[in-house]
Amino acid sequence: MAATSCHGGFKIARHTLHPVRVQYFRWAVLLIATALLLQGCASPRKVFLEGVADALAAQGQAGEDDLLLARDAAPFYLKLSESLLQQTPGHVALAESVAGGFTQYAYAFVAFEADRTESSDARAAQRMRERAARLYKRAHRHAMLALEQAQPGLRAALAKQPGSLRVTAAQAGLAYWAAASWAAAISLSKDRPDTVADLPLAVALAQAAYAVDPGHGQGALASLLGTLEASRPGGSRAQALAYFDKALASAGRTRTAVYVAMAEALALPSGDRPAFERWLQLALQSAQPAAEGRSDLGTRVMTERAQWLLASIDDLF
Numbered sequence: 001m002a003a004t005s006c007h008g009g010f011k012i013a014r015h016t017l018h019p020v021r022v023q024y025f026r027w028a029v030l031l032i033a034t035a036l037l038l039q040g041c042a043s044p045r046k047v048f049l050e051g052v053a054d055a056l057a058a059q060g061q062a063g064e065d066d067l068l069l070a071r072d073a074a075p076f077y078l079k080l081s082e083s084l085l086q087q088t089p090g091h092v093a094l095a096e097s098v099a100g101g102f103t104q105y106a107y108a109f110v111a112f113e114a115d116r117t118e119s120s121d122a123r124a125a126q127r128m129r130e131r132a133a134r135l136y137k138r139a140h141r142h143a144m145l146a147l148e149q150a151q152p153g154l155r156a157a158l159a160k161q162p163g164s165l166r167v168t169a170a171q172a173g174l175a176y177w178a179a180a181s182w183a184a185a186i187s188l189s190k191d192r193p194d195t196v197a198d199l200p201l202a203v204a205l206a207q208a209a210y211a212v213d214p215g216h217g218q219g220a221l222a223s224l225l226g227t228l229e230a231s232r233p234g235g236s237r238a239q240a241l242a243y244f245d246k247a248l249a250s251a252g253r254t255r256t257a258v259y260v261a262m263a264e265a266l267a268l269p270s271g272d273r274p275a276f277e278r279w280l281q282l283a284l285q286s287a288q289p290a291a292e293g294r295s296d297l298g299t300r301v302m303t304e305r306a307q308w309l310l311a312s313i314d315d316l317f
Contacts, residue, residue: 070297071109078102095146099139099177106135108301116308129188136185143178147171162204172213176221179206203228219247223258227265256302259283273317280306
């Protein structure tokens with residue numbers, strides 16, 4: 001929003017589904033070869049690496065509507081970007097791209113597959129969820145390292161006074177991915193109290209990002225907060241709905257992911273089957289205009305999830 005359990009719990013990573021990162025092998029090999037040639041020239045090499053980091057971060061925003069192509073290409077892109085990030089640790093855009101890429105990959109191609117596998121092979125599904133949790137934690141580490149680099153002492157401040165945490169508008173994306181990946185990992189670790197105890201810190205990160213950029217990610221951040229509010233003990237349904245309303249208002253062309261989030265965060269835990277069906281049908285209707293042309297990968301993934309949830313409705317209720 002466990003993030004991949006289809007029975008109750010809370011779903012986390014659906015809010016992170018912007019287009020998954022795709023990169024081309026030949027272009028990447030050329031960049032690596034050039035970097036190696038420049039290893040002995042410190043200043044030119046640094047300038048070059050910063051330029052490559054800019055290019056990779058920008059490529060991370062490129063659209064791709066072929067799920068299989070995205071799934072096959074993403075690991076190479078992520079490994080390349082992660083390696084470059086280690087050499088340019090202060091590059092905020094690349095850190096955001098890497099954290100987002102790992103989170104999206106974990107949700108779209110690992111955690112979601114675990115949900116679909118659960119009924120036929122529970123052990124395989126569990127292994128997938130364990131892998132998804134590791135990928136979420138990896139994403140979280142990258143985002144937090146970049147936040148700490150940009151704002152030394154942020155981790156300590158978060159641990160001591162989470163409610164007073166502040167980030168800048170430029171750091172909102174990093175804070176969002178840090179929160180989303182953290183909450184997703186926590187949702188897959190509900191048998192580990194020490195991990196679950198960190199959830200308020202993930203919420204604080206999301207709220208800090210919301211304070212400076214409430215429309216971030218075309219409603220993804222507001223939707224994340226809606227899910228967290230609906231799921232936390234003592235959470236307010238009215239406040240959760242307010243977050244979801246903001247998400248719908250910010251969603252732009254398609255609201256598919258937001259409606260799926262509402263169905264799973266609000267209707268499913270309360271046993272409200274009519275609302276569950278209504279929101280999922282709205283999700284599919286929202287995706288329809290995009291399907292007529294080139295839709296983004298996130299919309300395709302969430303369309304598949306809405307269809308799968310509707311097909312599984314008798315098992316869920």
